[in-house]
Amino acid sequence: xxxxxLPDRLDAVVDTLVARGDASEALRDAELAPLxxxxxxxxxxxxxxxxxxxxxRLERRTAMTTALAPAVREGFTTVTPYIxxxxxxxxxxxxxxxDAVETSVMDNPGHGIHRELRxxxxxxxxxxxxxxxxxxxxxxxxxxxxxxxxDATFARAIAAGGTSLxxxxxxxxxxxxxxxxxxxxxxxxxxxxxxxQSLGHALRTVTPYLHARDVDGYMAFLTRAFGAVEETxxxxxxxVIPYARMRFGDAAVEFGTSDPMPGSYFxxxxxxxxxxxxxxxxxxxxxxxxxxxxxGGRIGFVEDPVxxxxxxxxxxx
Numbered sequence: 001x002x003x004x005x006l007p008d009r010l011d012a013v014v015d016t017l018v019a020r021g022d023a024s025e026a027l028r029d030a031e032l033a034p035l036x037x038x039x040x041x042x043x044x045x046x047x048x049x050x051x052x053x054x055x056x057r058l059e060r061r062t063a064m065t066t067a068l069a070p071a072v073r074e075g076f077t078t079v080t081p082y083i084x085x086x087x088x089x090x091x092x093x094x095x096x097x098x099d100a101v102e103t104s105v106m107d108n109p110g111h112g113i114h115r116e117l118r119x120x121x122x123x124x125x126x127x128x129x130x131x132x133x134x135x136x137x138x139x140x141x142x143x144x145x146x147x148x149x150x151d152a153t154f155a156r157a158i159a160a161g162g163t164s165l166x167x168x169x170x171x172x173x174x175x176x177x178x179x180x181x182x183x184x185x186x187x188x189x190x191x192x193x194x195x196x197q198s199l200g201h202a203l204r205t206v207t208p209y210l211h212a213r214d215v216d217g218y219m220a221f222l223t224r225a226f227g228a229v230e231e232t233x234x235x236x237x238x239x240v241i242p243y244a245r246m247r248f249g250d251a252a253v254e255f256g257t258s259d260p261m262p263g264s265y266f267x268x269x270x271x272x273x274x275x276x277x278x279x280x281x282x283x284x285x286x287x288x289x290x291x292x293x294x295x296g297g298r299i300g301f302v303e304d305p306v307x308x309x310x311x312x313x314x315x316x317x
Contacts, residue, residue, distance in 0.1 A: 006032065072268040073315040075103075075123060078249030081208050082125045082264040082311065084139050085184045091115050091126055093182055096160045097153060098145065098205075100124070120146070120205025125266065139309075140185030141263030142209040144254055146200050150192040154178040157188065173243075174198035187261070202231070202245065203252055208265065211258040212306045215241040219255060221305055222246060224282035226267060226275065228253070262307030272312045276300040279312065 004012075009032050016023040026032050072078055083090060094100035094117055103123075104116040113128040147153040150168045157180040158164060165187065168178035174197035180188045189209060193200035212218040216239065222228040226248060233244035244255040248267065269275045272290040279302045280286055287309065290300030296316030303309055 072250070075118070076266075076268065077123070077204070077251035078268050079208065079251035079253055080123050080125060080266040080268070081141060081143070081206075082127060082266055083141060083184075083186065084127045084129060084264060086130060087128055088113070088115070090182065090184055090186070091117060091128075093157075093160050093162070094119060094124065097157045097162070097188075098147070122204045122206035124206060127264075139263045140187070141261050142187035142189065142211065144189045144191065144199075144203060144207045144209050146191055146193065146203065146205055148192065150176050150178055150190050153190050154180065157182070157190065162188070170194060175200070199245075203254075207252055207254055208263075209254045209256065210263075210306070210308065211256055211261050213257065213259065214239075215244055215255050215257050218304075218306055219244060219246060221282055221284075222248075225279040225284055225302075225304070226310075260306045260308075262309070264309040264311065266311045266313055268313055268315060270314065272298050272300050272314050275312050276302065279304075279310070284310070 009026070009029065013023050013026045013032065091100070091102065095102070098119045100117040100119045102115060102117050104114075106114045108114055111127075112130050113126075115126040115128065117124050117126065145153075154164075154168050161183045162180040163182075165179035165181055166177075168176055168190075170176050171191075174193065174195050175191040176194055177189060177191040180190060182188065187209075191198075191200070210218075215233075219228070219230060223230070223246075228246040228248050231245045231247050231252070233241055235241055240257045242256055246253050246255070267275070276286075276290050284302035284304050287301035287303055288299075290298050290312065292298050297313055299311055299313040301309060301311055
C-alpha cells in the first residue's frame with residue numbers, strides 16, 4: 001500500500017489533536033514529526049479562521065456520529081448478518097451444530113420466510129426465498145464462531161452436511177480452530193480460545209468475516225460510509241492483510257484479503273436517511289431509498305464496492 005501524501009497525514013494528525021486524541025504515532029514519521037509538533041503547539045493559539053474551520057469540521061463529524069448512534073433492536077447488535085438461502089436447511093444446520101435457538105419466524109407473502117436465531121450471545125437472521133428465487137438470492141458469507149469445544153462442534157458440522165476446509169488444529173493466534181463450508185456455501189471458522197492472546201475477548205459468539213481484494217481500501221470506504229473504526233490489523237508484504245477488525249457501534253466485523261463473498265447485513269442506526277446519504281457520498285450504490293415499513297421501522301438499502309448489501313435500518317420505537 002502506498003504511503004499517504006504528507007498533507008493527508010498532517011490533516012489526520014490535526015484532527016486527532018483537536019479531538020484530544022493520542023497523536024504520538026506521528027512522531028515515528030520522520031517527515032511528519034516536525035509538523036506534528038508545530039500543530040500541537042498551534043492548537044493552543046489558533047487564528048480565528050483556523051478555529052472556525054476546525055469547529056465546522058468537528059460539527060459535521062458530530063452530526064454524522066449522532067446519525068450513526070445505534071438504535072438497536074433488543075438482543076441484537078449494530079451489525080447483524082442476514083443470510084439468504086432457498087429453504088430452512090440452514091436453520092436446521094445452526095440448531096444441530098451450534099445449539100441455535102429460533103426466536104422468531106415470519107411468513108412474508110411474496111418474499112418468503114424470515115427467521116431469527118440466537119447463537120450464544122449473537123443473533124443471525126435468515127431469509128428463505130423458495131426454490132424459484134434461490135439462484136438469485138443465495139449469497140454465502142463467512143463467520144468466526146467461538147464455541148466451548150471446537151472438535152465436537154466441527155464433528156457435528158460435518159455430520160450435518162458440512163464440508164471440511166481445514167481440520168481443527170492449535171493455531172498460532174491463540175485458538176484451536178477448524179473450518180467448515182455448509183451446504184449453502186457459507187464458511188464457518190469455528191474456534192475455541194486457548195489463552196489470553198485469543199481474539200475471543202474482543203468478539204461475540206458469531207462475528208461476520210468479510211473478504212476483499214483491497215482490504216485497506218474497503219475499510220476506508222466503511223469509515224467514510226458508516227463511521228466504522230479500525231481496531232487492529234496485520235499486514236504482509238504486497239499490501240496483503242490476513243486479518244483486520246473494525247468496530248461498528250457495539251459490533252465487531254473482521255476482514256481478510258481474499259476473493260469477496262458478498263452478503264447482506266443489517267446496520268442499525270438512529271438516522272437511516274443521513275447514513276444512507278453518507279454511504280452514497282462515500283461511493284455506495286443505491287438500491288432503495290429509506291422508507292417506513294409496516295413494522296414501524298425505517299430501512300434503506302445500498303451496495304458497497306465489494307458487493308455486500310447493507311440494510312440501513314432504524315427499528316420500531
